[in-house]
Amino acid sequence: DPKEITAFRRKEDESESQAKYFSVVWCKASKKKHKKWEGDAVLIVKGRSFILKDLEGKDIGKGIGYNLKEFEKIEEGQTLMVGGKEIEVMGVISSDDFSSGRCFQLGGGSPAVSSSSLTARSCFSKPFKSVCKPSSKENRQNDFQNCKPRYDPYMPNSLVMPQPDKNHQWMFNKKCFPLVDVVIDPHLVYHLRPHQKEGIIFLYECVMGMRMDGRCGAILADEMGLGKTLQCISLIWTLQCQGPYGGKPVIKKTLIVTPGSLVNNWRKEFQKWLGSERIKIFTVDQDHKVEEFVQCMFYSVLIISYEMLLRSLDQIKNIKFDLLICDEGHRLKNSAIKTTAALISLSCEKRIILTGTPVQNDLQEFFALIDFVNPGILGSLSSYRKIYEEPIIVSREPSASEEEKKLGERRAAELTCLTGLFVLRRTQEIINKYLPPKIENVVFCRPGALQIELYRKLLNSQAVRFCLQGLSESSPHLLCIGALKKLCNHPCLLFSTAKEKESSSSCNEDEERSLYKGLLNVFPADYNPLLFTEEESGKLQVLSKLLAVIHELRPTEKVVLVSNYTQTLNILQEVCKRHGYAHTRLDGQTPISQRQQIVDGFNSKYSSDFIFLLSSKAGGVGLNLIGGSHLILYDIDWNPATDIQAMSRVWRDGQKHPVHIYRLLTTGTIEEKIYQRQISKQGLSGAVVDLSKTSEHIQFSVEELKNLFTLHENSDCVTHDLLDCDCTGEKDRTGDSLENFAVCRPCQLGPHHQKSSSRKPLSMSQLKQWKHFSAGHLNHTDPFLERIRENVSFFFQNVTNQTAAIK
Numbered sequence: 001d002p003k004e005i006t007a008f009r010r011k012e013d014e015s016e017s018q019a020k021y022f023s024v025v026w027c028k029a030s031k032k033k034h035k036k037w038e039g040d041a042v043l044i045v046k047g048r049s050f051i052l053k054d055l056e057g058k059d060i061g062k063g064i065g066y067n068l069k070e071f072e073k074i075e076e077g078q079t080l081m082v083g084g085k086e087i088e089v090m091g092v093i094s095s096d097d098f099s100s101g102r103c104f105q106l107g108g109g110s111p112a113v114s115s116s117s118l119t120a121r122s123c124f125s126k127p128f129k130s131v132c133k134p135s136s137k138e139n140r141q142n143d144f145q146n147c148k149p150r151y152d153p154y155m156p157n158s159l160v161m162p163q164p165d166k167n168h169q170w171m172f173n174k175k176c177f178p179l180v181d182v183v184i185d186p187h188l189v190y191h192l193r194p195h196q197k198e199g200i201i202f203l204y205e206c207v208m209g210m211r212m213d214g215r216c217g218a219i220l221a222d223e224m225g226l227g228k229t230l231q232c233i234s235l236i237w238t239l240q241c242q243g244p245y246g247g248k249p250v251i252k253k254t255l256i257v258t259p260g261s262l263v264n265n266w267r268k269e270f271q272k273w274l275g276s277e278r279i280k281i282f283t284v285d286q287d288h289k290v291e292e293f294v295q296c297m298f299y300s301v302l303i304i305s306y307e308m309l310l311r312s313l314d315q316i317k318n319i320k321f322d323l324l325i326c327d328e329g330h331r332l333k334n335s336a337i338k339t340t341a342a343l344i345s346l347s348c349e350k351r352i353i354l355t356g357t358p359v360q361n362d363l364q365e366f367f368a369l370i371d372f373v374n375p376g377i378l379g380s381l382s383s384y385r386k387i388y389e390e391p392i393i394v395s396r397e398p399s400a401s402e403e404e405k406k407l408g409e410r411r412a413a414e415l416t417c418l419t420g421l422f423v424l425r426r427t428q429e430i431i432n433k434y435l436p437p438k439i440e441n442v443v444f445c446r447p448g449a450l451q452i453e454l455y456r457k458l459l460n461s462q463a464v465r466f467c468l469q470g471l472s473e474s475s476p477h478l479l480c481i482g483a484l485k486k487l488c489n490h491p492c493l494l495f496s497t498a499k500e501k502e503s504s505s506s507c508n509e510d511e512e513r514s515l516y517k518g519l520l521n522v523f524p525a526d527y528n529p530l531l532f533t534e535e536e537s538g539k540l541q542v543l544s545k546l547l548a549v550i551h552e553l554r555p556t557e558k559v560v561l562v563s564n565y566t567q568t569l570n571i572l573q574e575v576c577k578r579h580g581y582a583h584t585r586l587d588g589q590t591p592i593s594q595r596q597q598i599v600d601g602f603n604s605k606y607s608s609d610f611i612f613l614l615s616s617k618a619g620g621v622g623l624n625l626i627g628g629s630h631l632i633l634y635d636i637d638w639n640p641a642t643d644i645q646a647m648s649r650v651w652r653d654g655q656k657h658p659v660h661i662y663r664l665l666t667t668g669t670i671e672e673k674i675y676q677r678q679i680s681k682q683g684l685s686g687a688v689v690d691l692s693k694t695s696e697h698i699q700f701s702v703e704e705l706k707n708l709f710t711l712h713e714n715s716d717c718v719t720h721d722l723l724d725c726d727c728t729g730e731k732d733r734t735g736d737s738l739e740n741f742a743v744c745r746p747c748q749l750g751p752h753h754q755k756s757s758s759r760k761p762l763s764m765s766q767l768k769q770w771k772h773f774s775a776g777h778l779n780h781t782d783p784f785l786e787r788i789r790e791n792v793s794f795f796f797q798n799v800t801n802q803t804a805a806i807k
């Protein structure tokens with residue numbers, strides 16, 4: 001009957017589209033009576049086909065063309081043969097449990113974790129006195145008397161840690177000590193910002209294993225400058241003196257591992273918040289070895305650099321640390337490197353990673369960080385890949401089917417949920433209200449005549465032409481880019497290299513020679529790079545005027561002057577000398593032991609330094625340079641993170657003055673192109689804001705190279721030309737409110753990671769909202785811009801926190 005056939009077909013179609021999931025055990029098909037199951041698996045049945053996956057998510061069987069009726073009837077307890085395997089169905093898996101991935105057993109059954117421990121958190125319980133029978137009444141009274149909270153939990157503004165729930169007490173209070181409130185030292189609470197109080201509670205719950213049974217790790221990924229250090233110091237100080245069970249301290253010794261340049265910063269922060277009496281800390285350096293820490297019982301905190309840690313690993317392994325803190329811990333994202341392996345080898349369970357970089361952009365790196373703080377929580381790397389990484393990545397491909405998209409999203413949500421319990425990230429906005437206004441300027445400086453001539457010559461070189469024809473196998477484009485960038489900073493930087501190349505005869509440097517060929521002829525015959533002038537470089541001219549006007553109008557304020565190149569810093573330093581500006585300098589060659597001293601010197605109100613010369617790549621991360629309130633970025637990096645890092649050195653907690661940021665770009669040159677790339681491509685694609693990415697990682701198409709290697713001589717601002725803005729730069733322009741431009745960041749996992757905007761690279765549409773004007777039309781009250789306009793073709797300006805009260 002045709003009707004019946006249609007009905008049958010429809011039914012077949014329906015079951016084709018609806019998958020069913022079962023948990024099963026399996027073994028190879030055999031005739032043996034006593035079978036031995038070989039393992040658990042997940043059976044996915046869809047119409048006439050099936051897939052069998054092991055609990056690591058790997059396919060262990062697949063087949064099509066099975067009997068539809070038989071597949072429809074599958075139920076608990078049933079055995080059946082599929083793909084040469086015998087299976088017994090243990091139960092039905094809900095489609096939600098499958099799509100979230102929860103049905104795959106992870107690291108010893110964490111599925112219950114995500115929902116239950118959240119509720120557990122809020123359920124405070126009484127100690128179970130009934131179980132607890134101290135030997136005598138007196139004893140008990142003594143116990144209770146000794147077990148008073150260290151600080152009064154009922155004082156107004158007191159910060160009391162949540163009490164552990166019954167389950168926790170059962171696990172960790174075997175001796176039935178009375179429950180005591182853990183209260184943060186009021187001396188610290190007085191200074192804490194609200195987000196820091198929350199952060200301390202978060203860290204406390206994590207390391208106490210209250211958020212996730214038996215897991216004591218945490219990742220504090222707050223954006224730069226939110227005071228991760230203070231939050232950790234508060235935690236250490238609290239756990240070292242108090243604990244919920246009978247008031248007994250939870251930890252004795254803490255190990256803090258940090259980049260070398262920050263070792264002393266940590267010491268200083270301890271001192272700043274706790275003075276030198278409360279807690280004894282020990283920093284390892286050339287003259288202070290780990291042995292000393294071991295010998296002196298009164299030290300409780302050891303601060304050491306990652307490099308020193310490797311060198312002293314054997315001694316460190318012999319010390320029992322109860323808490324491990326890894327500052328700038330994103331460097332542990334690679335589990336293959338020695339440092340990570342060394343830290344994993346330490347037996348300490350309570351582990352905290354601090355990082356200002358978003359951690360979830362790269363799923364593999366994310367795994368490494370998670371697995372470091374809470375080993376095994378996501379299962380093995382191979383199962384993580386199958387269950388999370390692969391479906392999530394597939395779902396983001398443009399070619400992904402609806403089904404793949406859904407599965408990927410669901411798995412991503414589950415991953416966020418699972419890890420969200422011990423990863424905390426707050427963005428900069430949270431602290432903006434405590435900060436003074438920030439005035440950001442992008443200043444387009446006209447190149448000098450010599451610069452233009454040299455620029456043309458370089459673009460006509462054989463090396464550049466080869467690049468554009470895609471003729472070269474090696475990567476001469478990096479050479480060409482490097483030379484153009486140098487030229488933008490100052491022509492004298494090119495002179496020395498060109499001189500060298502001219503005389504060298506090595507043939508591997510052919511490309512380099514072809515780049516510099518004939519360049520010397522463009523320089524004046526008696527050119528001496530040591531006697532460079534400011535006029536030869538557009539930016540240097542602007543810089544020099546800018547410094548002069550700051551010096552004149554704000555004699556008590558200081559300037560941080562940033563470049564990525566040591567050679568450029570040399571030039572800038574020479575300029576300081578010529579004008580008699582007192583200055584100090586920190587770059588890659590500055591011994592680590594001296595860095596903090598230099599920073600402190602500059603920040604001190606008694607210092608006479610006017611300028612801090614900083615190589616952002618060498619020493620930027622984590623430094624506080626709040627002594628300066630003007631920051632000038634002399635050159636631009638491919639990676640916006642480098643520049644953002646530098647900017648947040650001055651606009652951070654403790655800054656007393658309005659902050660002025662100046663980014664200098666040479667009009668029409670490669671610098672504008674790099675800037676555009678920063679804001680359009682990277683900004684919009686939400687590319688990882690990661691300091692480790694350098695230009696070597698960037699792939700350029702020939703088309704892109706053509707654009708890079710073009711000089712726009714007739715534009716006031718190519719970036720503005722690209723904005724599709726209808727103004728002609730003749731007046732201060734600002735568009736609609738910024739909120740209209742939600743920036744999407746597809747790399748992040750879940751919606752609640754999308755909040756940040758202030759520390760993210762700008763997008764083009766956001767830039768359009770900045771005030772912008774050509775220098776000729778500057779009817780502006782900014783006295784600083786007024787003074788430099790002569791050598792400038794265009795300005796962009798944006799003010800954040802305009803109304804902020806200056807403390």
Ligand SMILES: Nc1ncnc2c1ncn2[C@@H]1O[C@H](COP(=O)(O)OP(=O)(O)OP(=O)(O)O)[C@@H](O)[C@H]1O
Nearest residue numbers: 191192193224225226227228229230356622624653
């Ligand atoms: N509650 C506070 N009140 C005043 N100053 C604070 C407070 N919290 C932190 N600070 C100061 O803010 C500055 C930044 O703090 P910190 O160095 O800990 O930031 P961070 O989160 O580690 O940032 P980064 O990622 O750049 O290392 C420090 O000088 C610190 O002393």
Ligand SMILES: [Mg+2]
Nearest residue numbers: 228229327622
């Ligand atoms: Mg820090």
